[in-house]
Amino acid sequence: MSTKFFSIHILSRAVLYATLLIGAVFFLAPLYVMVVTSLKDADEIRQNSLVSLPGGVNLDAWRLAWDSACTGAQCSGLEPFFWNSVWMTIPAVLISTTWGALNGYVLSLWKFRGSETLFAFLLFGVFMPFQVVLLPMSQVLGWLGLSSSIMGLILVHLLAGLPSTSLFFRNYYAAVPKDLLNAARMDGAGFWMIFFRIIVPMSTPIVMVTLIWQFTQIWNDFLFGVAFSGADSKPITVGLNNLANTTSSVKAYNVDMAAALIAGLPTMLVYVVAGRYFVRGLTAGAVKG
Structure with a gap:
């Protein structure tokens, strides 16, 4: 047997x-x-x-893809597009994660009248197709004077990512024992002291999940990049598309492949370096219920 x-x-x-x-x-x-x-x-x-x-x-194809390949009428490779994505992605990821943490903290542990309704509206934003907001968002960017700029793209990604980040943190913080907060209040701790001294130290798993999620979503975004960027603010996804669609006498497949790898390398590195934290964060959230 x-x-x-x-x-x-x-x-x-x-x-x-x-x-x-x-x-x-x-x-x-x-x-x-x-x-x-x-x-x-x-x-x-x-x-x-x-x-x-x-x-x-x-490595000739990599050098051409980085600084010499034509992306339409411009032949400076993906380098300017890469740095546009860096200047756009880093602040958008950090601010949207911080903003989502504060929203989740308030909506789960400092509930007020109408907080559930507000959360329902935020949740609706998770499932709303981004194509729906292209026209109103372009009008808002025009009113603010941020059209065709990296600052405009940062704002767009902040607003687009806020529902998801708020949902992540709200569900994670909902499992924090209420007795812990009541004890802190009894000792005289207020809103910000509880957040920074108690909540933030226990938030490492969900912070890592949110950072990786937001970085991947923003870096790989093409829709907002092509819709709201100008000549000097196009992200790398738009540059890659322009490079691949630029016609020449001989199709340089090696350059196209090198360019695609350059565009995807940051997200691959993020998952290689921090992938285990992403899995731990998902597992921690699942265990917390």
Whole structure:
């Protein structure tokens, strides 16, 4: 009986690992093709198969994609678009996360009359298609004098991400024991002291989840970038699209692949460095209920 059970256990583990391996190969195959193609020159791409390894490490395509490739009429590569995304993403992520933490704190632990209604409206924003807000948002940016600017894009992403960040923090803080807050109030702690001394130190898991979520959403956004940016404020997703659609006599697939990797590298690095915190944060939120 024990031998049969052991055999079934080994078989089930083998099937599980085989399934995971097939899934990993399936999802990593496009990344492999992109990497090896970006390291080839034009002759290697024409002469060899799609999955063949390059004869050597050739970074010319990466250099062209970064500072020389044409993105329409401009031939300065993805560098200006990359830095536009950096200046847009970092403040938008930090401010939206902080703002969401305060909203979640108030809506879960300092409830007031109408707080549930306000939360319902915020929740509605999570499911509202972004295409709906393009016209009114463009009018608001025009009134504020922020059209076609990085500051305008930051504001758009703050407002677009606020429902999600508020939802994350509100659900996380809802499980904080009320006795803990009552004890702090009995000791004379107020709104801000409770937030900074008690709530913030226990918020590391959900803060990491929100930071990674917001960074991914904002960095990879194309809709707002193409709709609200100007000539000097286009994010990297728009630059990548322009580069891929710029016509030339010979299609430089190696440059296109290098450009795509440059555009996706920050989010990949974020998940490699902080991915375990993202999983821990999701697990902590699930355990807290």
